[in-house]
Amino acid sequence: MYNHVGLVDLMGGLGNQIFQLNFANYLKRxxxxxxxxxxxxxxxIFNDGTTKRSLQLNPSDFELNEVDESTEKKFLRIEYFLNxxxxxxxxxxxxxxxxxxxxxxxxxxxxIKKYNRFSGYWQNEKYLVGQKTFLLNSLNKTSHFNENLNKxxxxxxxxxxxxxxxxxxxxxxxxxxxxxxxxxxxxxxxxKYDIFTDEKNPSLDSNLxxxxxxxxINSGENPLTTISKMMNYKNYIIAxxxxxxxxxxxxxxxxxxxxxxxxxxxxSEFNPPVxxxxxxxxxx
Numbered sequence: 001m002y003n004h005v006g007l008v009d010l011m012g013g014l015g016n017q018i019f020q021l022n023f024a025n026y027l028k029r030x031x032x033x034x035x036x037x038x039x040x041x042x043x044x045i046f047n048d049g050t051t052k053r054s055l056q057l058n059p060s061d062f063e064l065n066e067v068d069e070s071t072e073k074k075f076l077r078i079e080y081f082l083n084x085x086x087x088x089x090x091x092x093x094x095x096x097x098x099x100x101x102x103x104x105x106x107x108x109x110x111x112i113k114k115y116n117r118f119s120g121y122w123q124n125e126k127y128l129v130g131q132k133t134f135l136l137n138s139l140n141k142t143s144h145f146n147e148n149l150n151k152x153x154x155x156x157x158x159x160x161x162x163x164x165x166x167x168x169x170x171x172x173x174x175x176x177x178x179x180x181x182x183x184x185x186x187x188x189x190x191x192k193y194d195i196f197t198d199e200k201n202p203s204l205d206s207n208l209x210x211x212x213x214x215x216x217i218n219s220g221e222n223p224l225t226t227i228s229k230m231m232n233y234k235n236y237i238i239a240x241x242x243x244x245x246x247x248x249x250x251x252x253x254x255x256x257x258x259x260x261x262x263x264x265x266x267x268s269e270f271n272p273p274v275x276x277x278x279x280x281x282x283x284x
Contacts, residue, residue, distance in 0.1 A: 004112055006032040007067060007075050009119040011040035014056045014223040015242025016121055021062040021138070022131055023122035028064065032116070035067035056223060061141040078115060105270070123242065125273040128249065136250060144224035155213070156184055156193040156257075157233035159244030163198045172239055172261055176283040177208055180237040180259040183281065187257065188235070196230055196244070240264045245272060 008024040010017055021036070028034045036059040059066050067075075078099045100113040103120040139145045158177060165171040185191050194214040195202075202209055202217070209215060218226060223243070230247035235257040238244035248258045252275060262280035264272045274280075 004032055004114055004116055005071070006034045006116045006118060007037050007071070008034060009037045009040060009117070010055070010057075010059075011053070011119075012121065013053050013243065014227065015246050016123075017055070017057050018135065018139075018246055019121055019123050019127075019242060021057060021059060021064060022135060023118070023127050024059075024064050025062055025131075025134065026127045027118070034064060035071055036064050037067050037072070057142065062138045075115060075117060079117075123270075123273050128273050132250060139224070142224055144222040145228050151232045152234070153232055154192075154234045156181075156188075156191055156235040156237060157230055157244070157247075158193050158195045158208075158212070158237045159230070159239045159241065160195060160197040160199060160202070161239040161241045161243065163200075165240075168267075170240060170265055170267065172283050174206065174208055176261055176281060177237060180281050183259055183279065184235055184237070184257055193237075194233070196226065240272075245274070248278075249273075249275065 006024070006027045008020060008027070010020050012020075024034050024036055038055060038059075041053065041055045078095060082095060082099065098113055099115045100111045100117075102108075102111065102116060102118045105121055106124045106126065107118065107120075107122075158181075160172070160177070162171055181191065181193070192213050193211075194216065195209065195212045196216045196218070198218040200217070202215065204210070204215070216226070216229070227243070227247050230244065231251040233247075233251070234253075234255075236244065236248040237259045238248050240261050245260070248256075252258065258275065258278040260272065260274055260278055260280055261283045263283075264270055
């Protein structure tokens with residue numbers, strides 16, 4: 001068991017926030033004194049074109065504490081001195097031995113110091129193992145999550161993410177979705193599916209949309225409510241997005257079929273935290 005301080009930065013959209021709070025809980029379970037930093041949501045980072053995101057979750061619902069003023073100042077002071085040349089070599093070395101900035105999706109436990117800042121997304125299967133009940137209990141404490149649960153159906157959910165992915169060149173092709181539907185048809189000849197998308201003006205005359213029973217276009221609905229709706233399905237064809245990965249994970253049953261794209265991103269070698277029995281289809 002460790003006895004160290006961890007400051008976890010919360011940032012990004014709802015899916016990323018859930019992963020980060022889940023990771024913070026993991027740190028707490030292995031002995032860290034954990035604080036959550038919410039300053040990203042009030043920063044000027046959005047002035048450079050970064051998609052504006054809102055804080056959707058309360059750390060206390062995940063049995064976590066927001067960073068207090070004293071602890072935040074301690075971290076800021078350490079980081080300030082490490083980024084300046086005001087310290088002599090001995091003082092700088094001592095400070096470096098007490099602080100580490102962790103980033104990415106998987107942190108190296110050999111680098112743990114007394115003060116640890118975690119600024120990443122922490123989307124790794126290691127941190128999800130055994131966490132489904134905890135995540136569901138935590139999400140059910142929120143005001144928008146549970147109102148659409150307990151309406152399960154036998155249909156397939158298809159998630160299509162466009163908007164910011166168009167700019168990033170990370171959107172999935174229609175061929176990926178068509179091939180994924182064919183994969184499910186091999187086991188369910190009478191497939192029925194609904195589409196969830198953030199695309200403002202989808203091509204409703206395309207075969208993909210024409211054959212959908214319902215099309216749910218994100219038009220300002222609280223994302224927690226949308227995720228609640230997305231958890232009611234048996235099978236999933238997910239986009240390369242935590243916004244559909246998490247509902248598929250949280251509602252996954254042994255007879256479910258979940259299909260995801262591989263590679264996950266065109267411009268990154270990131271491997272998503274998927275369940276072993278999920279199936280991948282190429283989008284090349």
